[in-house]
Amino acid sequence: MTGKTHLIGGIAATTVITSFTNYDPIIFIAAGAVGGLIPDICHGGSKIGRKFPLLSNIINKIFGHRTFTHSLLFLIVMGGILSMITSNSTLIAGLIIGMSSHLLLDAATKRGIKLLYPVNLTVRFPVTIKTGGTIESIVLLLLALITIYYGKDIVISSLNS
Structure with missing residues (x-):
């Protein structure tokens, strides 16, 4: 998938979940957007890889693309690291x-x-679908529609507060 699909995927997932939790929607959804990009740190040409080229290069040399950073182990390690960095x-x-x-x-x-x-x-x-293909564009559109559908409730709720 392309960076824009991963970005909106993180936004869509956290927007939907916000509807069922008490998480601060601004922090939660912004974190979801960033989180949607993080696993591609192993790819120097990705949005995040271009922002952190040295880190991206090191991770890619050690693990390659779509291995460790695309695993359950990575999610567990990142959860542990994040818990040590912040209590939020x-x-x-x-x-x-x-x-x-x-x-x-x-x-x-x-x-x-x-x-x-x-x-x-x-x-x-x-x-499966081809990265950057027509079906991915449809997935991107569907994720955007999901974000709008669930996001409207967040906006209305914050206006009524």
Whole structure:
């Protein structure tokens, strides 16, 4: 998936979840947006990889693309690191949800992900889509519509407060 799809995927996931939680929507959704990009730190050409080229290069040399940073182990490690850095559960949850949305979206591509890394098993959906293709554009549109649908409730709720 492309960066814009991962970005809106993180936003959509956290916007939906905000409807069912007491998390601060601004922090939670912003964290989801950032989290949606984080797993691609292993790819120098990604949005986040271009922002942190040295870190991206190191991670890519050690693990390659779509291995460790696209795994359950990565989510657990990141949860632990984030818990040591901050006690803000809204921020931590938003980042983890955003990263999880990234994994879900990349599992829908032909290349799949190494979800159980270090086990060398590729996980992908039975029906996959081409990165940057027409179907991805439709997925992006659907994620945007989901964000608008659930986001309107957040806006209305904050206006009534």
